[in-house]
Amino acid sequence: MTEKELILKIQGLREIKPKKEWVFLTKREIFGEPEVKPKISWLEVFPRFFFQYKLAFASLALIVVVVCAFGFSQNAVPGDLLFALKKATETAQTAFISQDEQLKNRLELANKRLEELTKIAEQNQSKRLASAIEECQASVSQAADMAMQVKGPQEARKVIPEIKKMEGNIQNLKSYGVEIGDTKNTDNIYKSVVDALLKDLENRTLTEEQQKLLTQAQETYETGNYPDTLTVLMQIQPAAND
Amino acid sequence: MDKQRQIFSGIYDQYIEKIYRFIFLKVSSPEIAQDLTSETFLKGWEAFKKSQNPNPNKHKIENIQAFLYQIARNLLTDFYREKGRTQVISAENIRIIDPTVNLEEKAEFSSDCEQIKVHLADLKEDYQEVIILHYINDLSIKEIAQTLEKPEGTVRVMLHRGLKELKSLLEA
Numbered sequence: 001m002t003e004k005e006l007i008l009k010i011q012g013l014r015e016i017k018p019k020k021e022w023v024f025l026t027k028r029e030i031f032g033e034p035e036v037k038p039k040i041s042w043l044e045v046f047p048r049f050f051f052q053y054k055l056a057f058a059s060l061a062l063i064v065v066v067v068c069a070f071g072f073s074q075n076a077v078p079g080d081l082l083f084a085l086k087k088a089t090e091t092a093q094t095a096f097i098s099q100d101e102q103l104k105n106r107l108e109l110a111n112k113r114l115e116e117l118t119k120i121a122e123q124n125q126s127k128r129l130a131s132a133i134e135e136c137q138a139s140v141s142q143a144a145d146m147a148m149q150v151k152g153p154q155e156a157r158k159v160i161p162e163i164k165k166m167e168g169n170i171q172n173l174k175s176y177g178v179e180i181g182d183t184k185n186t187d188n189i190y191k192s193v194v195d196a197l198l199k200d201l202e203n204r205t206l207t208e209e210q211q212k213l214l215t216q217a218q219e220t221y222e223t224g225n226y227p228d229t230l231t232v233l234m235q236i237q238p239a240a241n242d
Numbered sequence: 243m244d245k246q247r248q249i250f251s252g253i254y255d256q257y258i259e260k261i262y263r264f265i266f267l268k269v270s271s272p273e274i275a276q277d278l279t280s281e282t283f284l285k286g287w288e289a290f291k292k293s294q295n296p297n298p299n300k301h302k303i304e305n306i307q308a309f310l311y312q313i314a315r316n317l318l319t320d321f322y323r324e325k326g327r328t329q330v331i332s333a334e335n336i337r338i339i340d341p342t343v344n345l346e347e348k349a350e351f352s353s354d355c356e357q358i359k360v361h362l363a364d365l366k367e368d369y370q371e372v373i374i375l376h377y378i379n380d381l382s383i384k385e386i387a388q389t390l391e392k393p394e395g396t397v398r399v400m401l402h403r404g405l406k407e408l409k410s411l412l413e414a
Contacts, residue, residue, distance in 0.1 A: 006409050010377040012355040018262040026280045030287050
């Protein structure tokens with residue numbers, strides 16, 4: 001037997017190995033119960049994290065979308081996708097307005113629609129024109145209905161600036177060649193306000209000059225020219241304690 | 243602590259088979275080999291933890307392999323002293339193949355290897371150790387010299403004489 005052969009035979013003893021179970025158990029005994037840290041890969045964590053916070057993310061995203069949509073909708077004009085949202089917001093706001101302010105609010109909304117229509121006319125957006133006119137008509141009609149329920153001179157006086165503004169908006173639209181159609185509704189608004197003011201002034205003690213103006217207003221009223229009647233009436237400032 | 247555990251866990255995985263084999267070839271009993279191997283690593287772990295302490299007065303383990311073999315050798319010395327046994331076990335009484343090894347492995351374990359194992363046990367302790375460490379556990383002469391705390395030249399001589407004696411025993 002050569003030395004090389006002997007060495008090869010000795011190396012055969014490398015086959016002696018402990019049992020794997022014993023190796024494993026001994027290791028556990030030596031180190032004690034190891035702290036089990038679950039191995040979680042990102043592939044496992046991400047879906048868990050995602051689903052756990054899915055609702056929160058969805059809610060947050062929804063809030064962001066609603067806020068953005070609300071912000072953009074304020075500049076929307078009839079024909080825009082967000083115009084419906086703008087109208088819904090306005091309707092919701094109306095619910096929180098007192099009865100005394102309802103007419104004023106309706107007139108403000110009517111003026112908004114008129115301004116939007118003016119903007120469309122300015123930009124020559126012919127496709128949106130029809131829907132914008134419809135919106136104006138509906139809004140003015142609602143204001144007219146509300147004006148018929150005007151309760152007294154104080155409420156009537158409060159809405160005069162909005163009525164005058166409406167008059168200016170309608171005139172402005174005419175300069176672009178746009179008519180909102182039947183003037184019956186606007187006439188009714190004027191008439192309701194003028195009626196309330198005339199009735200009040202007829203029961204008051206007026207100065208000679210105020211009486212003259214009242215007479216002039218009554219005469220104009222008889223002709224059916226309510227805007228001019230209102231202009232005259234606005235010149236009469238009755239004493240506060242009357 | 244977790245880092246120390248992690249490091250020593252690697253050491254355990256690297257040396258468990260070699261230490262077990264070293265002990266088994268000297269005690270020829272798998273149960274005793276398992277007990278002494280466990281104790282070797284337990285003592286090694288305790289010493290390793292202490293050596294990792296930042297206290298500069300503590301002794302640092304320079305060579306973990308030599309350190310583990312030294313613990314194993316000390317435990318073997320204690321074992322034989324306590325039991326009043328001799329390290330030279332007759333060929334008739336020893337079980338060459340680790341009985342915990344499965345039947346297939348037993349079948350593969352050649353009769354030549356059995357003979358080697360028997361006669362290895364008949365060698366002087368020093369020769370036995372250098373042959374196991376060098377040819378079975380793959381330690382270099384330098385590593386054996388560090389483990390046994392003997393000059394490399396002495397290790398070479400012991401290895402040469404050990405092989406020669408083993409050969410003569412096999413050919414007898």
